[in-house]
Amino acid sequence: MNKLSIDPTNGACGAIFIAVGLFFGYQSLGQEIGNAFRMGPGYFPLVLSGILILLGAIIVVQATRVTGEPIGQIAWRGMIFILPAPIFFGLTVRGLGFVPALFVTALIAAFASQRMRPGTALIVALALTIFSTIVFSYALGLPFQRFGPWIPWVGA
Amino acid sequence: MDLFDNLALGFITASTLWNLLFCLTGVLLGTLIGVLPGIGATATIAMLLPVTFQIGDPVSSLIMLAGIYYGAQYGGSTTAILINMPGESSSAVTAIDGYQMARNGRAGAALATAALGSFFAGTVATFLVALFAPPLTKIALQFGSAEYFSLMVVGLVSSIALAHGSVIKALAMVVLGLLLGLVGSDIFEGTPRFTLGIREFADGLNFVAVAVGVFGVAEILRNLENEHDRSVMIRKVTGLMPTREDFRRMTAPVLRGTGLGSVLGILPGGGAILASFASYTLEKRVAKNPEEFGKGAIEGVAGPESANNAAAQTSFIPMLTLGIPANPVMALMIGAMIIQGIVPGPDVAAERPALFWGLIASMWIGNLMLIVLNLPLIGLWVRLLTVPYQVLFPAIMAFSAIGVYSVKSSAWDLYSVAFFGFVGYLLAKLRCEPAPLLLGFVLGPLFEENLRRAMILSRGDPTIFVTRPISAILLLAAALVLIVVLLPSVRKKREEVFVEEDA
Numbered sequence: 001m002n003k004l005s006i007d008p009t010n011g012a013c014g015a016i017f018i019a020v021g022l023f024f025g026y027q028s029l030g031q032e033i034g035n036a037f038r039m040g041p042g043y044f045p046l047v048l049s050g051i052l053i054l055l056g057a058i059i060v061v062q063a064t065r066v067t068g069e070p071i072g073q074i075a076w077r078g079m080i081f082i083l084p085a086p087i088f089f090g091l092t093v094r095g096l097g098f099v100p101a102l103f104v105t106a107l108i109a110a111f112a113s114q115r116m117r118p119g120t121a122l123i124v125a126l127a128l129t130i131f132s133t134i135v136f137s138y139a140l141g142l143p144f145q146r147f148g149p150w151i152p153w154v155g156a
Numbered sequence: 157m158d159l160f161d162n163l164a165l166g167f168i169t170a171s172t173l174w175n176l177l178f179c180l181t182g183v184l185l186g187t188l189i190g191v192l193p194g195i196g197a198t199a200t201i202a203m204l205l206p207v208t209f210q211i212g213d214p215v216s217s218l219i220m221l222a223g224i225y226y227g228a229q230y231g232g233s234t235t236a237i238l239i240n241m242p243g244e245s246s247s248a249v250t251a252i253d254g255y256q257m258a259r260n261g262r263a264g265a266a267l268a269t270a271a272l273g274s275f276f277a278g279t280v281a282t283f284l285v286a287l288f289a290p291p292l293t294k295i296a297l298q299f300g301s302a303e304y305f306s307l308m309v310v311g312l313v314s315s316i317a318l319a320h321g322s323v324i325k326a327l328a329m330v331v332l333g334l335l336l337g338l339v340g341s342d343i344f345e346g347t348p349r350f351t352l353g354i355r356e357f358a359d360g361l362n363f364v365a366v367a368v369g370v371f372g373v374a375e376i377l378r379n380l381e382n383e384h385d386r387s388v389m390i391r392k393v394t395g396l397m398p399t400r401e402d403f404r405r406m407t408a409p410v411l412r413g414t415g416l417g418s419v420l421g422i423l424p425g426g427g428a429i430l431a432s433f434a435s436y437t438l439e440k441r442v443a444k445n446p447e448e449f450g451k452g453a454i455e456g457v458a459g460p461e462s463a464n465n466a467a468a469q470t471s472f473i474p475m476l477t478l479g480i481p482a483n484p485v486m487a488l489m490i491g492a493m494i495i496q497g498i499v500p501g502p503d504v505a506a507e508r509p510a511l512f513w514g515l516i517a518s519m520w521i522g523n524l525m526l527i528v529l530n531l532p533l534i535g536l537w538v539r540l541l542t543v544p545y546q547v548l549f550p551a552i553m554a555f556s557a558i559g560v561y562s563v564k565s566s567a568w569d570l571y572s573v574a575f576f577g578f579v580g581y582l583l584a585k586l587r588c589e590p591a592p593l594l595l596g597f598v599l600g601p602l603f604e605e606n607l608r609r610a611m612i613l614s615r616g617d618p619t620i621f622v623t624r625p626i627s628a629i630l631l632l633a634a635a636l637v638l639i640v641v642l643l644p645s646v647r648k649k650r651e652e653v654f655v656e657e658d659a
Binding site: 124 | 210322324325327328331332334335338342344345347349350373376377378380381382544545546547549550551553554555556557558560561562565567568569570571573574577578581582583585586587588604607608611612615616618
């Protein structure tokens with residue numbers, strides 16, 4: 001048997017669990033541990049981290065024995081456009097205000113699909129913004145500023 | 157009799173004009189999103205959760221949430237039947253025969269069977285909840301920290317047993333969820349833990365953000381992997397009313413499915429999936445015409461649909477009485493209650509009877525609304541199936557962003573959505589189920605609190621968990637479940653079941 005054959009899916013999975021376990025474990029050590037009678041803030045997370053590292057190790061060991069299915073297609077385009085959308089909204093909703101922030105957020109997300117044409121994306125984003133402004137801002141009365149301080153020339 | 161007084165209180169609470177309206181809105185919104193292919197009930201609820209917080213009154217908001225749940229489930233069955241795309245694993249079974257019925261031109265009958273079966277099961281299960289929740293609450297009131305701890309162990313272990321794929325991975329997901337649940341201030345001493353110095357995380361990670369990320373965003377990314385046309389062959393559904401022959405054939409499966417589902421739904425960890433599978437297997441076994449299964453047998457729709465709806469209902473029992481979620485949807489409900497300032501658990505029935513019984517009554521009202529609304533509206537839902545996906549998901553992203561931000565106006569919550577969307581997608585790619593993670597996340601703080609309290613009471617002696625009888629029995633049950641799923645023979649069988657489901 002070839003010693004170096006590791007199933008990439010499970011190998012990566014185990015490695016991630018080990019890494020996360022190490023991170024939480026290291027952070028827990030910075031806390032007061034205490035003892036079983038009076039557990040400090042670090043006690044329980046430290047135990048959990050240990051278990052997570054152990055489980056990760058088992059998954060890695062298993063990965064050397066059995067090969068699973070391949071990872072398959074990855075939605076790169078989806079990730080590039082979908083994930084920044086909420087981040088953009090978070091960064092700008094106060095500064096730009098609800099209306100422009102939402103419009104750009106929807107526009108960014110719309111491009112995640114290969115099938116989206118720029119014209120359609122604009123229409124979708126515009127329609128969404130109008131709908132959401134009416135529903136969330138006017139009807140439900142969410143306390144969002146519609147146009148923020150970054151664009152003072154648009155009447156608020 | 158007490159039961160009827162309580163139910164009367166519930167119906168009075170649930171049938172105020174506003175609450176009926178919220179229930180209706182919930183059912184409609186839930187069906188609307190649930191009918192979108194590839195979006196399951198959990199993702200639907202996660203996305204609509206923030207909307208319900210806009211309602212000031214917790215009773216109304218939970219009623220609406222329950223409505224969303226039924227709507228989403230029904231929407232999932234609709235897509236399963238019409239385009240063979242179950243939104244949720246529990247309606248995967250419906251797709252087997254439901255889709256074949258639709259191909260044979262009997263889509264209307266299949267949809268009506270699903271709706272009627274679900275309604276009957278929902279009615280029975282609602283009564284069961286009303287009947288069994290109060291005595292269980294009394295038992296639960298005697299639970300100490302040790303019992304709570306052991307009970308949560310049972311819940312977490314069962315969620316592992318019912319997850320797809322590797323048991324070890326599911327276990328790791330639970331532990332990861334527990335750790336993520338601990339982010340924030342320590343409950344006993346108030347020191348911040350794992351917050352990376354970010355002040356906004358001192359109250360813990362926002363539950364809505366984690367749920368929207370792991371379920372909603374990750375699911376969108378998975379759907380974007382492989383964009384292909386959905387073929388909706390049924391543009392018009394006719395012949396809704398099942399024939400007399402259909403009624404005759406579906407009666408027994410509905411009854412059996414209801415019974416099976418009611419029992420299995422109480423099991424923590426995802427009884428609805430198990431219930432629909434068990435019901436399908438049972439129907440196939442007792443049928444006089446087993447060869448018809450898989451080719452459009454009405455029994456194969458009636459049984460599992462009733463089972464899955466009954467289970468959906470009875471899964472409220474552990475949530476309402478113990479505050480322990482039986483599945484990710486209940487975890488979301490608990491998260492919602494906590495945000496509304498209600499501590500889920502046995503005290504809810506005693507301290508907030510209107511909420512407790514109102515919720516139970518609204519289950520039945522919600523089911524009634526589903527059948528009254530959805531059968532006539534089916535044409536609308538069918539048309540919705542033809543809306544291209546690339547138009548839908550920007551809308552879902554925009555509403556999620558608004559929703560999450562509206563919970564406490566924190567930009568960090570939106571960054572969490574992106575982060576957990578990525579994490580959820582990554583883990584899904586590595587074949588790790590998100591459901592155990594969410595359960596762990598919700599239970600994390602409670603789990604630690606009860607563990608620490610029990611250990612203080614026992615002066616550091618861990619045998620407290622086995623010397624107290626209820627706790628010992630619960631732990632024994634958890635150990636049994638774990639041993640059973642790890643047994644080689646059961647493991648094989650389990651793999652077969654899930655392979656069938658994925659197919």
